[in-house]
Amino acid sequence: xxxxxxxxxxxxxxxxxxxxxxxxxxxxxxxxxxxxxxxxxxxxxxxxxxxxxxxxxxxxxxxxxxxxxxxxxxxxxxxxxxxxxxxxxxxxxxxxxxxxxxxxxxxxxxxxxxxxxxxxxxxxxxxxxxxxxxxxxxxxxxxxxxxxxxxxxxxxxxxxxxxxxxxxxxxxxxxxxxxxxxxxxxxxxxxxxxxxxxxxxxxxxxxxxxxxxxxxxxxxxxxxxxxxxxxxxxxxxxxxxxxxxxxxxxxxxxxxx
Amino acid sequence: xxxxxxxxxxxxxxxxxxxxxxxxxxxxxxxxxxxxxxxxxxxxxxxxxxxxxxxxxxxxxxxxxxxxxxxxxxxxxxxxxxxxxxxxxxxxxxxxxxxxxxxxxxxxxxxxxxxxxxxxxxxxxxxxxxxxxxxxxxxxxxxxxxxxxxxxxxxxxxxxxxxxxxxxxxxxxxxxxxxxxxxxxxxxxxxxxxxxxxxxxxxxxxxxxxxxxxxxxxxxxxxxxxxxxxxxxxxxxxxxxxxxxxxxxxxxxxxxx
DNA sequence: CGCCTCCTTGAAGTGCCTCAAATAATGTGG
DNA sequence: CCACATTATTTGAGGCACTTCAAGGAGGCG
Numbered sequence: 001x002x003x004x005x006x007x008x009x010x011x012x013x014x015x016x017x018x019x020x021x022x023x024x025x026x027x028x029x030x031x032x033x034x035x036x037x038x039x040x041x042x043x044x045x046x047x048x049x050x051x052x053x054x055x056x057x058x059x060x061x062x063x064x065x066x067x068x069x070x071x072x073x074x075x076x077x078x079x080x081x082x083x084x085x086x087x088x089x090x091x092x093x094x095x096x097x098x099x100x101x102x103x104x105x106x107x108x109x110x111x112x113x114x115x116x117x118x119x120x121x122x123x124x125x126x127x128x129x130x131x132x133x134x135x136x137x138x139x140x141x142x143x144x145x146x147x148x149x150x151x152x153x154x155x156x157x158x159x160x161x162x163x164x165x166x167x168x169x170x171x172x173x174x175x176x177x178x179x180x181x182x183x184x185x186x187x188x189x190x191x192x193x194x195x196x197x198x199x200x201x202x203x204x205x206x207x208x209x210x211x212x213x214x215x216x217x218x219x220x221x222x223x224x225x226x227x228x229x230x231x232x233x234x235x236x237x238x239x240x241x242x243x244x245x246x247x248x249x250x251x252x253x254x255x256x257x
Numbered sequence: 258x259x260x261x262x263x264x265x266x267x268x269x270x271x272x273x274x275x276x277x278x279x280x281x282x283x284x285x286x287x288x289x290x291x292x293x294x295x296x297x298x299x300x301x302x303x304x305x306x307x308x309x310x311x312x313x314x315x316x317x318x319x320x321x322x323x324x325x326x327x328x329x330x331x332x333x334x335x336x337x338x339x340x341x342x343x344x345x346x347x348x349x350x351x352x353x354x355x356x357x358x359x360x361x362x363x364x365x366x367x368x369x370x371x372x373x374x375x376x377x378x379x380x381x382x383x384x385x386x387x388x389x390x391x392x393x394x395x396x397x398x399x400x401x402x403x404x405x406x407x408x409x410x411x412x413x414x415x416x417x418x419x420x421x422x423x424x425x426x427x428x429x430x431x432x433x434x435x436x437x438x439x440x441x442x443x444x445x446x447x448x449x450x451x452x453x454x455x456x457x458x459x460x461x462x463x464x465x466x467x468x469x470x471x472x473x474x475x476x477x478x479x480x481x482x483x484x485x486x487x488x489x490x491x492x493x494x495x496x497x498x499x500x501x502x503x504x505x506x507x508x509x510x511x512x513x514x
Numbered sequence: 515c516g517c518c519t520c521c522t523t524g525a526a527g528t529g530c531c532t533c534a535a536a537t538a539a540t541g542t543g544g
Numbered sequence: 545c546c547a548c549a550t551t552a553t554t555t556g557a558g559g560c561a562c563t564t565c566a567a568g569g570a571g572g573c574g
Contacts, residue, residue, distance in 0.1 A: 091425045093512045099425040114414035119421050143403040149410070150399060156413045157371035163420035164376050168348045168356040170427035171471030175530070206553065214428030216531060221554055238539075238553060255350045432562070463521065473563060478522055494571090495521060 035083060035131070040107030040193060042081050042131070042151065050145040057137040063087075063124035072121045076113030078132045079152075082106055085128025086203040089120045090211065100212040102162070103204065106193050109155045111135075125204050170214045173255070178213040179223045180253035183233070187243060197246075202239045292340060292388070297364030297450060299338045299388070299408065307402040314394040320344075320381035329378045333370030335389045336409075339363055342385025343460040346377045347468065357469040359419070360461065363450050366412045368392075382461050427471045430512070435470040436480045437510035440490070444500060455503075459496045 035041060043054050060083075063069055069080065072091060080087070082104055089110060090100040101120060104110050113119065113135075142149040169181050183200065191197045202209070206217040213220070224241075227233050232249055234242040243249060292298060300311050317340075320326055326337065329348060337344070339361055346367060347357040358377060361367050370376065370392075399406040426438050440457065448454045459466070463474040470477070481498075484490050489506055491499040500506060 091421060093425070093429065095512050097429045097512065099428040101421050101424045112414045112417050114411055114418050119418050139407070142407060146400040146403075146406070149403070149406050150396070153406070153410045153413065154371055156410065156417060157369045159417055160369055160413060160420070161371050161376050163417070163424065164348060164358050167358045167420065167423060167427060168350070170424060171356040171468075172350060172354045211428075217553080218532085218555085219530060222530095225554070255352050255354065474521080475523085475564085476562060479562095482522075 037081075037083060037107050042079075042107075042109050042133075042155065046145075046147050046151070050141070050148045053141050053145055054133065054138070054148060057134055057141075059132040059134070060129065061132055062127070062129045065124055065126055067124045069122040069124065069130075070111075070118050072118060074118050076111060076116055076118045076135060078134055079109060079111040079138070080104075080122070081109045081131045081133075083129045083131055085130075086125040087122055087128055087130075088125055088204060088208055088212075089122045091120050098211045099214070100208055101166075102159075103208075103212065105189065110159075112156050112159070125208070173253075175213075175215055175219050175223050176226070176252055177255060178215065179220065179227070180249040182209065182213055183241060183243065184246065184249055184253055186241075187246070197243070199236075199240055199242045202241060206238070294338075294340060294364050299336075299364075299366050299390075299412065303402075303404050303408070307398070307405045310398045310402055311390065311395070311405060314391055314398075316389040316391070317386065318389055319384070319386045322381055322383055324381045326379040326381065326387075327368075327375050329375060331375050333368060333373055333375045333392060335391055336366060336368040336395070337361075337379070338366045338388045338390075340386045340388055342387075343382040344379055344385055344387075345382055345461060345465055345469075346379045348377050355468045356471070357465055358423075359416075360465075360469065362446060367416075369413050369416065382465070430510075432470075432472055432476050432480050433483070433509055434512060435472065436477065436484070437506040439466065439470060440498060440500065441503065441506055441510055443498075444503070454500070456493075456497055456499050459498060463495070 038044065043051055043058075046054065059078075063085075069087065070076075084106055087104040087110070088100050089102045089104070090098050092098050102110065103125075110122065111118070138148070138152070169178055173181065186202065187197050187200045190200055195201075204212075206220050209215075210217045210220045224233075224235065227249075228235055232243075232245045232252075234244060236242065295301065300308055300315075303311065316335075320342070326344065327333075327335075341363055344361040344367070345357050346359045346361070347355050349355050359367065360382075367379065368375070395405070395409070426435055430438065443459065444454050444457045447457055452458075461469075463477050466472075467474045467477045481490075481492065484506075485492055489500075489502045489509075491501060493499065
């Protein structure tokens, strides 16, 4: 647990200047001592030598709600992996239309770029702490760190698979199908992180959900109340959903209405 | 005999179903002699030793129009790179709704999977010849082929960037914006392959375009005629588009109508 | 020539959006 | 801790972009 390392104090200071660029006040060799990711961690399962190489370049930052980690067009200097909290990434159109292309939680990895520039903006949803890896230095590691290189590739392919799924959702699913898919996906990812499946926390607002699903906030809200009235779920508060009938939601999500 | 280069076990049967699983009748050492990809090629720029390793496992197949290369759920044994022709990949819902998630042309690379199974179906649009790489053997190469590993990662990150763009299109763009974006993207990719920018060939049918853009074929057709009437383009035949005013199309694509 | 498939065009319907306002949740200073 | 200000969410009414249903052209091929 974190007692041994003074995260709290530094954390408070970080809030003032709102971001923390140091190594969380820790010695980089100890960087992972308080990392609670376990086998979720990007660095989990690396051979000792590769692990040490990665730890030598790893950093740790915090971000406050709505704080921007990087903007579309910024140099893609880092890969990020949240230790806690939630992050959204999105693209904007000139007239302000927004499409959120991903949410990232504990253990996820984001920041990939094929050309050295970020193609999207990343913004913290809640107070978030993140592990950060400089890509230039990681690339120097790759030739002598095949497991690491494989893991980066694997993570990017996982993201590709998510996009295939999300593309189907955006292009061909109705609003209820979108919402059902979204709630089940949140629930499933919570389970994968070791959290509970059913009272699921929805850390992002309706507006974020809408911009992720290609809907408006009104349609999101209406569809959720429809689900509630149908007894499929409960909404003790706007950011908590209890899935009363996951099987029925699954059927809706897959178009079996 | 093909045993040494370990091509499909179903090689003989494949010929009957109009697919050639041999090395295009060539000796594997000569595999790239007739490859016309040049610097588009996935294997372009590899150090000699890595190149030889890749050539030793490389194979070559052909597919006829509408022929399936693999189905959703099939083991993901190969990465594919078309030498000529065009391929679409798509996901299906239980009721038949379809979302095409990608088109692939000369020099592109597809078939990535994070879990050993294909998450989508791949189908040839036109007569297509493809270079094929067995992923299991490629993975054995990675530790001693860092450039190859990097290139695979780079290609997958390029696909990720495409998905970010396409997600914005599906979630937030209107039908005219979608079509304009699509036509410009086709044109740009043609240029990248060394083809002409303006009389662009559209190898896929309206139904494929619709399922790629999250529209119906009627809307695709109507929008194209609207563009034609506006003088933005010409349609000498359904599968050829001459972009008369690319700048105006660009403005439409980006929401600046 | 006739059949088939693909594309285009027309007319009507609808799911989601837009605009508008009420209600609930959240934060703030006294 | 409360009154108030602010923001987020929900709910309602009407409109529109795209879909659905239906039919008419336009090649392509035996």
